Amino acid sequence: MHLELSVRSTGEGPPLVLLHGFTGSADAWSALVPRLARGRRVITFELPGHGASPVPDDPASATLPRVADALVRELAALGVRAADWIGYSLGGRTALHVALAHPPAVRRLVLEGASPGIADSVERRARAVADAQLADAIERDGLDRFVDAWMAQPLFATQAALPVELRARERARRLRGSAAGFAAALRAMGAGAQESLWPRLGEVRARVLLLAGALDVKYGAIARAMAASLPGARVATVPGAGHAAHLEQPDAWLDAVEPFLDGEPAPAATSA
Numbered sequence: 247m248h249l250e251l252s253v254r255s256t257g258e259g260p261p262l263v264l265l266h267g268f269t270g271s272a273d274a275w276s277a278l279v280p281r282l283a284r285g286r287r288v289i290t291f292e293l294p295g296h297g298a299s300p301v302p303d304d305p306a307s308a309t310l311p312r313v314a315d316a317l318v319r320e321l322a323a324l325g326v327r328a329a330d331w332i333g334y335s336l337g338g339r340t341a342l343h344v345a346l347a348h349p350p351a352v353r354r355l356v357l358e359g360a361s362p363g364i365a366d367s368v369e370r371r372a373r374a375v376a377d378a379q380l381a382d383a384i385e386r387d388g389l390d391r392f393v394d395a396w397m398a399q400p401l402f403a404t405q406a407a408l409p410v411e412l413r414a415r416e417r418a419r420r421l422r423g424s425a426a427g428f429a430a431a432l433r434a435m436g437a438g439a440q441e442s443l444w445p446r447l448g449e450v451r452a453r454v455l456l457l458a459g460a461l462d463v464k465y466g467a468i469a470r471a472m473a474a475s476l477p478g479a480r481v482a483t484v485p486g487a488g489h490a491a492h493l494e495q496p497d498a499w500l501d502a503v504e505p506f507l508d509g510e511p512a513p514a515a516t517s518a
Contacts, residue, residue: 459486
């Protein structure tokens with residue numbers, strides 16, 4: 247089944263693809279696109295079940311390998327054969343699939359708060375069960391209840407320090423999604439549904455920047471573990487930020503990402 251993906255394109259120059267996280271949309275990057283689009287063509291996709299991208303009735307049609315194929319196909323339709331890629335969380339797992347399945351399509355790769363999946367098969371099966379239960383709950387209880395619970399989880403605790411207006415905007419953005427879309431995306435692309443890519447990291451040929459918020463202990467550790475297996479990868483941390491570093495500290499995030507995209511040496515790891 248053909249996947250439909252909503253896409254926006256801004257600016258001119260070397261192409262840069264942005265992939266949001268779970269419950270995200272193209273609007274999640276809105277504060278960053280104006281600066282990123284200076285001298286670049288910024289291409290922002292919405293993953294299946296998010297924004298204007300529907301999810302097929304059959305979750306097997308929207309697995310991450312199939313999404314990766316669809317992204318490359320959509321880029322080719324835009325006249326783009328190779329690009330730099332930035333993926334956050336779910337978007338990072340997706341971008342990693344692209345880098346492995348379509349190496350010529352990925353020049354530089356920025357993975358923010360992302361992982362190659364769950365290595366332990368028992369843990370992965372347990373996560374699949376938990377993801378299925380959450381998907382059922384989203385459909386049963388509705389979007390408002392899910393969004394409030396999602397934003398209240400410990401992974402996003404550092405966002406309590408953000409301005410009230412920004413937090414309200416993020417909640418409103420998520421509420422523009424749909425319960426059916428988020429549930430279907432979770433079943434198709436959740437960490438429990440994904441094959442572990444840890445054994446394949448050595449196959450990545452793109453230059454890689456592994457980015458994590460300095461306050462995101464879990465994904466900072468994952469980034470360092472990934473760097474040990476990714477040829478030439480660099481790790482950078484964003485001071486004062488948690489899991490969504492691009493949201494919490496956008497200027498520091500840009501200061502870490504732009505030199506890497508411009509071809510300069512990736513920033514060395516820092517600490518808060």
